[in-house]
Amino acid sequence: MKRALVLTIMLVAGTMTALMPSSAQSATTIERAQWHLNKLGCDAGPQDGRLGTWTKAALIRFQSRHGFSQTGKLDTRTRTRLLAGTGRRCDTRAVPWQAGKRRQIVISQSQNWVWITDTRGRVIVQAGMIDNPSVLRKGTYRTGSYCGRAARVKLNRSGSLWLDNFVRFAPCGVGFHQIPRRMAGGASIHGTNILGTNMSESHGCIRLSRTMSLKVWNFTSGRTTVIKVV
Structure with missing residues (x-):
């Protein structure tokens, strides 16, 4: 009985996650990215989960700092480096x-x-x-x-x-x-x-x-x- 109840709860939770809007899921990722960007001095503005001009600018500063394509998008390469916590500060750079x-x-x-x-x-x-x-x-x-x-x-x-x-x-x-x-x-x-x-x-x-x-x-x-x- 208990096992059946646990399985039912798991199935319901899985269904709810599947039905969750993709925008809500990406908003969480963007919030995390904003937190890391601000910590690295990239200035992403408020941690609001929105990929607006302010956050796009911060992403470009992060991308230029690492020699990535400056798209302002949270693409796979940028997201991986940023969320791994291995990114470099945006506001302090070595002179070429x-x-x-x-x-x-x-x-x-x-x-x-x-x-x-x-x-x-x-x-x-x-x-x-x-x-x-x-x-x-x-x-x-x-x-x-x-x-x-x-x-x-x-x-x-x-x-x-x-x-x-x-x-x-x-x-x-x-x-x-x-x-x-x-x-x-x-x-x-x-x-x-x-x-x-x-x-x-x-x-x-x-x-x-x-x-x-x-x-x-x-x-x-x-x-x-x-x-x-x-």
Whole structure:
């Protein structure tokens, strides 16, 4: 009698699991992924079980950190590495070896990332960026004035947008600056939560958070080397 009752309960439980909506099952997986992403400094936002823009951005930062395809999807390879607890932190990365060791700013297109290093090649600060891979070529640049345009403009204007803390380093209009703000109202054209991803594209400049743009501004008071690696 007891054995029959146990079997009945098991059958009912199995049926309920089979009938459970796939979205509910995946929501649990996404919650777990969000927990791991936040623990690794990838910034997935609230642990809500939804694969929204914030979580997709975190997945891209995780994928770029590990050299995976930057899809923003919780695919098998990403999920396996993430849920196994063997993932690397997203917010701390080694400077690409191609950059060498010197006082400079290093840009990695493949990682959507920027480093500022001292004379020994040690990282002073690092952060995510948004750029346009089709504009800036791999190579060495120097901050300064190009095409008769100022090297540094605290409040640069581009059409209907403000480009705060603009530091030019490539001909003619390419520079570092804060995420553009609309002149009407002052709102940023996109959030800081997608920095370090391929979810947006600049017109050629390197978009940064306000904090990082100020770090670059203060670091480049004179001519400064800028290295772009793939």
